Amino acid sequence: MTILVAPESAATPSQPRTQQRNYLTDGYSVRSWLLTTDHKRIAILYLLSITFFFLLGGAAVIVVRLDLMTPQADLVQSETYNKLFTAHGVIMVFFFLIPSIPAVLGNFLVPLMVGARDLAFPRLNLLSWYVYMLGELFTLYALLAGGVDTGWTFYAPYSSTYSNTYVMATAVGIFITGFSSILTGLNFIVTIHKMRAPGLTWFRLPLFIWALYATSIIMVLGTPVLAITLLLVGMERLLGIGIFDPRLGGDPILFQHLFWFYSHPAVYIMILPSMGVVSEIIPCYCRKRPFGYAFIGFSSVAIAVFSFLVWGHHLFVSGQSIYAGMVFSMLSYLVAIPSAVKVFNWTASLHKGSISFDTPMLYALGFVGLFTMGGLTGLFVAALAVDVHVHDTYFIVAHFHYIMVGGAVMGYLGGIHFWWPKMTGRIYPEGWARLSAILIFVGFNLTFFPQYILGYLGMPRRYHVYPPEFQVLNVMSSAGASILGMGYFFPLTYLSWSLYFGKRASPNPWRATGLEWQTSSPPPTENFSETPVVLDEAYDYHRFDSLAATEGGGK
Amino acid sequence: MIDDGFRLLPEQASTLAPHVDLLYYFLLGVALFFTVLITVLIIYFSIKYRRGNTRVDRSSRPGHSTLLEIIWMVVPLIFSMGIFGWGATLYFSEYRPPAGAMEIRTVAKQWMWKFQHPNGHREINTLHIPLGQPIKMIMISEDVIHSLYVPAFRVKRDVLPGSYSSCWFEATRTGDFHLFCAEYCGTNHSRMIGRVIVMEPAEYEDWLGGGSAKETPVAAGQRLFEELRCVTCHRPDGATGRCPPLAGLLGREVKLTGGATIIADENYLRESILRPAAKVVEGFQPLMPSYDGQVDEEQLIQLISYIKSLAKP
Numbered sequence: 001m002t003i004l005v006a007p008e009s010a011a012t013p014s015q016p017r018t019q020q021r022n023y024l025t026d027g028y029s030v031r032s033w034l035l036t037t038d039h040k041r042i043a044i045l046y047l048l049s050i051t052f053f054f055l056l057g058g059a060a061v062i063v064v065r066l067d068l069m070t071p072q073a074d075l076v077q078s079e080t081y082n083k084l085f086t087a088h089g090v091i092m093v094f095f096f097l098i099p100s101i102p103a104v105l106g107n108f109l110v111p112l113m114v115g116a117r118d119l120a121f122p123r124l125n126l127l128s129w130y131v132y133m134l135g136e137l138f139t140l141y142a143l144l145a146g147g148v149d150t151g152w153t154f155y156a157p158y159s160s161t162y163s164n165t166y167v168m169a170t171a172v173g174i175f176i177t178g179f180s181s182i183l184t185g186l187n188f189i190v191t192i193h194k195m196r197a198p199g200l201t202w203f204r205l206p207l208f209i210w211a212l213y214a215t216s217i218i219m220v221l222g223t224p225v226l227a228i229t230l231l232l233v234g235m236e237r238l239l240g241i242g243i244f245d246p247r248l249g250g251d252p253i254l255f256q257h258l259f260w261f262y263s264h265p266a267v268y269i270m271i272l273p274s275m276g277v278v279s280e281i282i283p284c285y286c287r288k289r290p291f292g293y294a295f296i297g298f299s300s301v302a303i304a305v306f307s308f309l310v311w312g313h314h315l316f317v318s319g320q321s322i323y324a325g326m327v328f329s330m331l332s333y334l335v336a337i338p339s340a341v342k343v344f345n346w347t348a349s350l351h352k353g354s355i356s357f358d359t360p361m362l363y364a365l366g367f368v369g370l371f372t373m374g375g376l377t378g379l380f381v382a383a384l385a386v387d388v389h390v391h392d393t394y395f396i397v398a399h400f401h402y403i404m405v406g407g408a409v410m411g412y413l414g415g416i417h418f419w420w421p422k423m424t425g426r427i428y429p430e431g432w433a434r435l436s437a438i439l440i441f442v443g444f445n446l447t448f449f450p451q452y453i454l455g456y457l458g459m460p461r462r463y464h465v466y467p468p469e470f471q472v473l474n475v476m477s478s479a480g481a482s483i484l485g486m487g488y489f490f491p492l493t494y495l496s497w498s499l500y501f502g503k504r505a506s507p508n509p510w511r512a513t514g515l516e517w518q519t520s521s522p523p524p525t526e527n528f529s530e531t532p533v534v535l536d537e538a539y540d541y542h543r544f545d546s547l548a549a550t551e552g553g554g555k
Numbered sequence: 556m557i558d559d560g561f562r563l564l565p566e567q568a569s570t571l572a573p574h575v576d577l578l579y580y581f582l583l584g585v586a587l588f589f590t591v592l593i594t595v596l597i598i599y600f601s602i603k604y605r606r607g608n609t610r611v612d613r614s615s616r617p618g619h620s621t622l623l624e625i626i627w628m629v630v631p632l633i634f635s636m637g638i639f640g641w642g643a644t645l646y647f648s649e650y651r652p653p654a655g656a657m658e659i660r661t662v663a664k665q666w667m668w669k670f671q672h673p674n675g676h677r678e679i680n681t682l683h684i685p686l687g688q689p690i691k692m693i694m695i696s697e698d699v700i701h702s703l704y705v706p707a708f709r710v711k712r713d714v715l716p717g718s719y720s721s722c723w724f725e726a727t728r729t730g731d732f733h734l735f736c737a738e739y740c741g742t743n744h745s746r747m748i749g750r751v752i753v754m755e756p757a758e759y760e761d762w763l764g765g766g767s768a769k770e771t772p773v774a775a776g777q778r779l780f781e782e783l784r785c786v787t788c789h790r791p792d793g794a795t796g797r798c799p800p801l802a803g804l805l806g807r808e809v810k811l812t813g814g815a816t817i818i819a820d821e822n823y824l825r826e827s828i829l830r831p832a833a834k835v836v837e838g839f840q841p842l843m844p845s846y847d848g849q850v851d852e853e854q855l856i857q858l859i860s861y862i863k864s865l866a867k868p
Binding site: 150151289343356357385388391392393463465466467472 | 616628631704711717745
């Protein structure tokens with residue numbers, strides 16, 4: 001989109017920055033935060049809550065990885081081990097990854113990017129945070145009261161009849177939290193449809209908005225099915241109504257169909273927003289329009305649609321008909337195509353760019369590499385006969401961590417760094433940030449690559465004790481995890497440090513296109529002093545840079 | 556062989572294993588090709604078009620190319636459809652046991668595996684099988700979902716409560732191999748492990764012959780059939796008229812009240828013993844009482860083995 005005033009405002013701030021009123025200085029009371037309807041403040045509330053849960057989920061897996069250093073059970077007992085990996089999965093999936101980019105970056109950026117004052121339903125947006133917190137409380141209660149040991153997948157009839165842990169409290173927590181993602185998705189869909197600035201047509205939208213639009217569709221259509229599934233587990237557990245347990249006349253495979261009908265698309269809730277972030281970062285640090293804008297945009301929608309048709313690939317060994325298995329295998333390969341299209345387009349975007357390697361770009365390139373590896377191993381697990389061997393082994397664990405951590409978390413961190421000056425008005429220390437991006441990349445690969453080998457060798461997942469020949473690879477993985485943990489610890493520290501000691505940010509420190517960079521950093525409560533008008537295409541870095549050059553302001 | 560040595564690939568010990576590994580190697584090749592392609596392109600562009608390099612030509616940047624987009628949609632599509640076909644063909648043969656496979660009846664429960672050989676010999680957590688003989692596992696769980704997994708055979712199949720599932724394999728090497736439960740089943744999931752011991756056929760026969768005299772599942776089923784008084788209605792000559800004949804039933808098509816037809820497999824027999832009114836054969840009344848709670852999973856397997864053994868009259 002055309003940036004009407006950006007180069008000047010970047011070069012010559014019109015007033016002393018310290019006195020500029022912004023959304024952060026618009027009220028300091030606790031009440032002004034807890035009752036805010038400002039999408040930017042709600043994004044900050046989400047940022048704090050999901051960071052807390054990220055640390056909690058991380059703490060759980062530290063114990064898991066330490067225990068796996070030896071084949072025997074030495075650190076914790078099996079009950080505890082099972083509760084820890086369940087806590088890790090439940091927290092990271094439902095309370096960190098799913099809300100991460102949509103609820104933090106999406107909340108902050110969707111109105112700014114479409115040139116609106118706020119989301120379509122600001123109060124609904126605040127409600128979504130309270131709903132999320134209520135769900136969190138139930139889950140925290142379940143964890144503190146004694147934990148839950150079903151695995152994040154809650155397979156019946158273990159979860160519905162046999163487990164003696166806090167299944168219901170956790171399920172209620174997830175059930176409630178689901179509504180917060182439905183509300184967020186609904187808000188985004190309406191905002192993107194109805195509140196775009198004059199001139200901001202669909203094909204001038206940032207690709208991040210395309211990605212979040214696709215994500216929102218999944219949130220709104222998929223999440224209710226998870227709620228229904230958990231409700232059915234509750235009915236069986238509390239009332240003894242036979243749905244999944246064959247002893248009560250139920251069918252355990254039915255649970256898996258229902259669960260994965262949501263939980264497979266949920267993987268795309270986690271990865272699509274990251275793809276959107278990467279599609280913003282790469283053009284900025286290449287100073288050019290992304291290659292194949294329309295293909296990147298439509299591939300997001302294609303992924304959202306196909307994601308609903310592949311759930312059965314989680315059931316290749318579970319007793320679903322072999323013909324159903326074949327259909328789901330074929331459909332799973334179709335969903336790989338739009339993902340491949342994105343990877344090729346991002347790579348082609350580098351061609352004839354003017355590339356710099358600032359922190360967000362390191363994360364974006366790391367994302368492309370790790371997502372490619374995660375996606376390509378998806379070809380292995382979609383191949384029926386190979387899946388029969390690697391199903392429920394560490395191969396699967398490695399595969400989905402490449403997508404959900406190597407992909408989604410790298411994208412999230414890249415986005416947090418990219419928009420940090422906009423959100424906080426401060427610049428983070430570049431040296432530390434680059435170092436930690438590299439540490440995370442190296443640590444991640446050391447942690448999860450050995451798990452591919454472990455999986456093909458046949459080590460099943462969720463094993464507390466294991467045969468001694470798997471020890472070497474497990475030690476490698478745990479060693480990598482310690483580096484990865486360090487890598488995550490750094491941003492937490494220097495980003496907090498930058499809040500007080502970081503250099504103040506200009507409105508557009510990266511000289512990026514996009515409406516969010518046209519307003520001050522941090523933005524005022526009302527986002528824009530006047531409604532921006534968009535006159536041409538997105539990511540017109542060529543025009544932006546030549547304008548800046550002629551006005552002598554571009555550095 | 557179970558050994559403590561470090562290795563990158565599991566040993567191949569079944570007829571299926573080399574086929575799965577071949578597809579795996581092919582996939583590794585494809586993955587390596589695309590990973591290297593993307594990595595090399597990223598590094599090459601990153602160096603060539605780094606900001607500091609002012610001498611490189613950046614004019615006439617292409618914004619998009621429909622031809623390129625079509626190429627990188629169609630090429631992966633062709634690759635992936637090939638992989639799909641390959642994987643599906645193997646999967647098909649994997650879950651279709653050959654005729655005449657030796658049947659091992661398996662009951663899984665938290666947290667042990669119970670196996671019974673055709674001659675009635677039972678073992679727990681260890682499974683002895685002869686080399687070069689197709690083995691069909693007929694499996695059921697007494698509680699939650701388990702999954703039988705023998706990495707060296709590249710075989711895995713979930714074991715469900717409430718219905719039989721099956722898989723088959725044919726060992727190609729003698730030795731000890733890991734047997735794991737692959738579906739999380741509660742506290743001691745990681746201890747629900749065992750060994751498959753593959754023996755030369757003659758050795759296996761010797762091993763089977765040792766120990767006390769056993770009752771075969773068929774004989775045990777016949778005994779139960781009489782003890783439970785099934786025989787009052789289901790007479791061997793099928794002449795009472797109150798119920799359809801059992802002889803030669805297994806695998807036959809059965810017409811049900813209401814017009815539907817089904818194949819009478821093990822799961823149908825199991826359901827008909829536990830919930831006789833669920834699927835009534837056309838032309839008969841639902842007279843049979845339920846045996847739910849009176850027979851356990853192992854007795855059910857014996858009864859079904861007996862019914863299966865009744866040849867066509």
